Amino acid sequence: MKILEDRIRKDGDIFEDNVLKVSGFLNHQIDPVLMRDMALEWKELYKGEKVDKILTIEASGISMATMTAYEFGVPLLFAKKTKTTNISDNVYSTLIKSYTHQIVYNVQVEKRFLEKGENILIIDDFLARGEALRGLINLCDQAEAHVVGCGIAVEKAFQPGGQELRQKGYRIESLARIKSMNGQNNIEFC
Amino acid sequence: MKILEDRIRKDGDIFEDNVLKVSGFLNHQIDPVLMRDMALEWKELYKGEKVDKILTIEASGISMATMTAYEFGVPLLFAKKTKTTNISDNVYSTLIKSYTHQIVYNVQVEKRFLEKGENILIIDDFLARGEALRGLINLCDQAEAHVVGCGIAVEKAFQPGGQELRQKGYRIESLARIKSMNGQNNIEFC
Numbered sequence: 001m002k003i004l005e006d007r008i009r010k011d012g013d014i015f016e017d018n019v020l021k022v023s024g025f026l027n028h029q030i031d032p033v034l035m036r037d038m039a040l041e042w043k044e045l046y047k048g049e050k051v052d053k054i055l056t057i058e059a060s061g062i063s064m065a066t067m068t069a070y071e072f073g074v075p076l077l078f079a080k081k082t083k084t085t086n087i088s089d090n091v092y093s094t095l096i097k098s099y100t101h102q103i104v105y106n107v108q109v110e111k112r113f114l115e116k117g118e119n120i121l122i123i124d125d126f127l128a129r130g131e132a133l134r135g136l137i138n139l140c141d142q143a144e145a146h147v148v149g150c151g152i153a154v155e156k157a158f159q160p161g162g163q164e165l166r167q168k169g170y171r172i173e174s175l176a177r178i179k180s181m182n183g184q185n186n187i188e189f190c
Numbered sequence: 191m192k193i194l195e196d197r198i199r200k201d202g203d204i205f206e207d208n209v210l211k212v213s214g215f216l217n218h219q220i221d222p223v224l225m226r227d228m229a230l231e232w233k234e235l236y237k238g239e240k241v242d243k244i245l246t247i248e249a250s251g252i253s254m255a256t257m258t259a260y261e262f263g264v265p266l267l268f269a270k271k272t273k274t275t276n277i278s279d280n281v282y283s284t285l286i287k288s289y290t291h292q293i294v295y296n297v298q299v300e301k302r303f304l305e306k307g308e309n310i311l312i313i314d315d316f317l318a319r320g321e322a323l324r325g326l327i328n329l330c331d332q333a334e335a336h337v338v339g340c341g342i343a344v345e346k347a348f349q350p351g352g353q354e355l356r357q358k359g360y361r362i363e364s365l366a367r368i369k370s371m372n373g374q375n376n377i378e379f380c
Contacts, residue, residue: 023300023303024303025265028267028268028270028299028300028303029265029266029267029300029303030256030259030265030266030267030268031265032256032257032259032260032265032266033260033263035256035260036260058248058249059248059249059252059268059270062249062252062253062256063252063253063256063266063268066220066222066225066252066253066256066257067222067256067260069220069222070222070223070225070226070257073223075215075219075220075221075222076219076220076222076253077218077219077220078218078220078249080218080249109218110213110218110219113213113214113218113219
């Protein structure tokens with residue numbers, strides 16, 4: 001998606017160790033027009049597919065997922081990160097490791113909002129190692145819900161998450177796929 | 191706002207000790223059409239006011255704040271909750287106590303996204319004691335940004351936060367103001 005790639009080139013900050021910061025328009029300060037453009041792109045990519053619900057994870061996925069849910073005309077469910085390992089009977093939960101924050105989250109959704117047979121489109125801002133996406137798919141599996149596919153804003157295609165999940169048969173539509181990045185003015189998309 | 195009051199009556203769960211859960215449509219599973227309706231209501235209420243940016247706090251404010259930012263045609267900034275008291279030079283931070291989770295968060299925004307003289311509309315899902323709102327106002331004060339007003343989805347008007355802030359001169363537009371609630375079928379709005 002050219003407008004997202006252009007925006008990353010223009011407003012993204014690239015640091016050492018393949019760290020990309022998009023705090024100016026995607027996950028701290030947010031451009032709502034870009035969020036809607038991304039939602040329209042996923043709507044087009046998944047046209048013809050039956051989608052009953054959008055699933056994302058707090059916090060930075062919520063903005064784009066809200067716009068996507070609006071465009072699809074379906075509810076949005078966001079998985080909550082809790083610090084406790086306290087698991088109650090009325091939630092599905094899974095552990096997700098955040099490499100950014102070096103912490104393992106216990107991620108939960110209430111069972112009543114993720115139902116057997118529902119067609120789920122998963123939306124998130126980043127895909128690198130695939131930890132978050134595998135966790136969200138795991139929640140759907142526990143509920144016996146069907147994962148229609150995933151919509152990702154920025155995929156670090158030089159990390160293995162996307163490839164591994166595609167090889168398992170999941171459809172993943174990433175709007176910007178980074179092939180390599182080496183400093184501020186040297187980013188290459190797939 | 192009648193559609194929000196009706197929705198709370200229909201889909202809200204009221205527990206003892208004045209706890210209202212709106213997980214089905216507002217802060218876990220989210221109805222994006224309701225989010226847009228609320229955004230349009232705030233747009234109407236604040237018409238004629240200059241708004242440069244929407245400010246909210248993660249996570250449950252993000253959805254309605256995204257729609258509001260879209261309708262106003264301005265960026266959204268969401269304050270991040272961190273567990274550490276680690277304060278860096280490039281952020282404004284303030285402590286906010288969550289009575290729900292019995293924890294004190296160090297809430298932060300990057301300084302470059304909250305600028306002197308900017309006109310800020312603060313959006314959040316709940317107002318009870320006013321802790322979160324006072325914290326967000328405090329961040330604006332640190333930045334010397336101007337708080338145009340606040341848009342709240344659900345105000346517990348029987349708790350003191352709203353009254354205290356209005357007495358200080360802040361404009362607060364709550365779309366549903368609960369006067370009292372005593373069990374599932376007994377909720378009264380102002």
